[in-house]
Amino acid sequence: MTVILDRPYQFIPPNRNDLWPAFIQKFRIFDYYLRKKEGVVSYDCRNIERLKQSIASGAGVLLAPNHCRYADPLVLGWCSRHSGRHVYAMASWHLFNNGWFDAFAINRMGGFSIFREGSDRQALETAIEILVEAHRALILFPEGTTNRTNDALKPLLEGVTFIARTASRRRHKKDGGKTVVHPVAIKYLSVDKIDDWANAQLSQIESQLGWQKPVSLPLLGRTLRVVEALLALREVEYFGKSRTGPLPARRDELIEHLLSSTEQRMKLENAVSDANESNVRARVRVIRSEVHTRWFSRNPNDQEKRALRGDLAAADLAQELFSYPDNYLQEETVTDMRLVETIQRMQETLFGKADSSIPLHAVIEVDESINVPAEKAPRGVEDPILTSIRESLTALLENLSGEARPVA
Structure with a gap:
């Protein structure tokens, strides 16, 4: 669960001492962490001169990357190294609650918290201030959350352009300086062929499901078989029985059931309507926010706490299911990395952690x-800056997806 119920939210400001990130860069500490914890053993920074030019111009620089893995913020440390400029990064509050070392490291590298389940004026003001100062670049992930679908961009959040435009106005008023956004595409590629790793991981999942009969399916068919089995288990859990039909339709039906039943129990129909009923992420956010409010403001008894945890689990599952895009494993376009991402997502669901040995x-x-x-965004239409970020990232990722190995 990404909502922390052990203690109420408290803003964590960034550590502004440049000695810490310099120390971390000098001794390649995050390189070691990426190898050991995330399996990222090498990298390639492309067109870094574009970032260097913006830095040299004195502009406030906002980096807007796609977000498909937990490794992404650290991977951008290589961008920082080659551009010669440290970075700040906005990070979800729950990441500061995964142990003291992670919290310490994130903060010392320039991370500061954001409360995704509610309004966080301190985080927004900090981000704006960083862009106005232009001392370091600022990393904001427009998708908001990680999704493990490297080739599919999720809907972008408007908060990114609100921060950028507000900073631009303040910077222009302060000294006439400018603010720029650099879209940054991150693409992960498998160093080796994935067959041995993938078959071993699928065997582990199949064993967890109680399957004993060996299969002779190709890797894609075997993966889809496990995907359908896990969806069927969730259907039995929430509907009482598994369903039939195309997987995308079954996924959408389960998402709607999870959200609508939770909204009804919490009496959130009006709040959800205001948040746009068709937007799964908006509905999940409303539920999470309400769980947090009731937990810390209404002194719930043990029975109500159990119910709230169930509501939170349903919202988290809905968002997880939403992260499985249509046609991602389509035979004509599937790549080895799409299979890796799908297997690792299933592992996180079953075991709480993905295998990163590949x-x-x-x-x-x-x-x-x-x-x-410096002007405010036009009303009634999507901010043109957000449109430009989306178009840029979509084009970059589409091109980079071709570098992965096709599945025979």
Whole structure:
């Protein structure tokens, strides 16, 4: 669960001492962490000169990367190394609650917290201030959360352009300086062929499901077989029986059931309507926010706490199911890394942690800068800056997806 119920939210500001990130870079500490914890053993920074030019111009620089793995913020440390400029990064509050070492390391490397389940003015003001100061670049992930679908970009959050435009106005008023956004595409590639690793991981999942009969399916068919089995288990859990039909339709039906039943129990129909009923992420956010509010403001008894934990689990499952995009494992376009991502996502569901023993190569590609005007965004339409970020990331990722191995 990403909502922390052990203690109420408290903003964690970034550590502004440059000695810590310099120390971490000098001794390649995050390189070691990426190898050991995430399996990222090598990298390639492309078009880094574009970022260097923006830094040299004195602009406030916002890096807007896609977000498909937990490794992404650390991988961008290589961008920082080659550009010669340290970075700050906005990080979800729950990441600061995964142990004292992680909290310490994230903060010393420039991370500061954001409360995703509610309004967090301190985090927004800190991000704006960083861009106005232009002392370091700022990393904001427009997708908001990680999704393990490297080739599919999730809907982007408007908060990124709100921060950028507000900073641009303040910077222009302060000294006439400018603010720019660099879309950054991160693509992970398997160093070796995945067959041995993938078959071993699928065997582990199949064993967990109680399957004993060996299978002679190709790797794609075997993966899809496990995906359907896990969906069927969830259907039995929430519907009482498994269903039939195409997997995307069954997924959507389960998502709707999870969200609507939770909204009804919590009497959130009106709040959800205001948050846009068609947006799964918005509905999940409303549920999470309400769970947090009731937990810390209404002194619930043990029975209600159990119910709230169930509501939170349902919302988390809905978001997890939403992260399985249509046609991602389509036979004509499936790649080895799409299979790796799917297997690792299933492992996180079953075991709470994905196997990271498969060595990965990270490609980090910086796109041209997008100038942020000082004017407010036009009303009634999507912010043109957000459109530009989406188009840039989509094009970069589409191109990079071709570097993965096709599945025979």
